[in-house]
Amino acid sequence: MSPPQAPHEQQQNPSMTLSARDKAGVPAPAYPPPERGAAPGWPVVLYFHHIHPDIRHYTAMTPVAFDRGLAQLGERFLPLEPQAVPSVLDTGGHPNPACLLTFDDGYADVFEHALPIMERRGWRSVVFVIVDLVGQVEHHPVRGPLQHMTWEQLAELTRRGHIVASHGTAHIALNRMDTAAAQADIDNARRVLQERLPGVPDWLAYPFGELPRPGEMRLPSLCFGSVKAPVRAWDSAPHEIRRTYLPADEPQRWNRCMTEWRRAWDPSGSP
Template identity: 85%
Template sequence: MSPLQASHEQRQNQSATPGVPAQAGAPVTAYPPPETGAAPGWPVILYFHHVDPDIRHYTAVTPEAFDRGLAQLGERFLPMEPQAVPSVLDKGGHPDPACLLTFDDGYTDVFEHALPIMERRGWRSVVFASVDLVGQIEQHPVRGPLRHMTWEQLAELTRRGHIVASHGSAHVALNRMDTAAAQADIDNAQDVLQERLPGAPDWLAYPFGELPGPGDVRLPSLCFGSVKASARAWDVAPHEIRRTYLPADEPQRWDSCMTEWRRAWDPSGSR
């Protein structure tokens, strides 16, 4: 068994959500599969963590696989400009099959490997960065040392048509904090982004896809979840917008994922 297969099998044993280990003794929760895309007429949103030749993770792909994935996506979906998010929300959806790319955590490999591929193929993205980790080297317990983009690199992304938005401050699941701490984490991240990258939108991607626990937390205007979220219209669920992913260790599944995602516009799935 390859390390990647072993990793996949371990995830399946731990949790119904890839990459989210279940706590000891906790019940296994079933979430919508990656084939579940968007609500009818709303863009499908993909999320990645890494585009890197060596990292193995359920949302990490090699540069070659990322290039191949964008080629396949481009045959079935319009690349959605991240700046179009407000207008799509105002119009209640998108008339054509469209796809928005997002990256969580702001790892340097996205700048080094994903950026040139996206630009060559005509895609732009939203990068959700945790402000306390910008420019830092994270000592990940499984993936080893991980470099996060610097403020200079994040600013360069915005100059090149991408958007940088919030992934919180400390990259801690908001449901593990009390109400005051969660609010402080959210507010600090937005304040720092506005100071360092003026004009950054008031958007948040929940760390680990986890919403804040019970309590009166003021959330940004748009909040992006993960594969854990159900497919609902953005204007119905602006604080839990579903994102899905291309299963990194199952590229043979990508075509069927895209076929299912297109059903939001083409119920017959003819393309």
């Protein structure tokens, strides 16, 4: 289950402007703003948690906002099919500005609200699920009761061209566990996913973007971090692929974010 107070709930919205943080008495975040994108020539990877009309969080959007965001993204980036990720890795990047969509936790509102919008707009995604919470109602300390997708819904996602991968077993930050416990969490999630959805790739999104403690570990072939991860090429850092986000409550920043993300292909910054 989630810890009593998740780290991303303790932190205030990292997309807040400096003046807004000052007025609210909020300390500046310890990680980069969302405008920082990918390493040169590598796809920008976005992460979301919810697409829901009522949930407010820096990685949650209303369906209307998500639709608008995908429309803007589609004007500036090619949608990267999740199945193309291995070929991008093998060839050392992507020749054109490309974007991969990912969702963390496996909430049912992604199936209900995000799926039809993505399919109408021509996007597919990677959904990282917490295997202990599949089909369960999570009683979140801030957002209240949250329904997670069922195994049947996850199987339907894969049939429709999306990819399901691991967000761990219990959604505990791996650096809060010793190496053996972290390895057991990763291995159990891998085993359950292969049993329930044979053929899913061995990929992991670190819970809360936190890497395990230093030590010998059998990590999945690709591991995804968060906006806190450094900007590095996937082939030099396959176990900490950086992801960023569209500031949900600041749509006026979206154009600037996308312009900066495109600098990975066009340093001049042309739109």
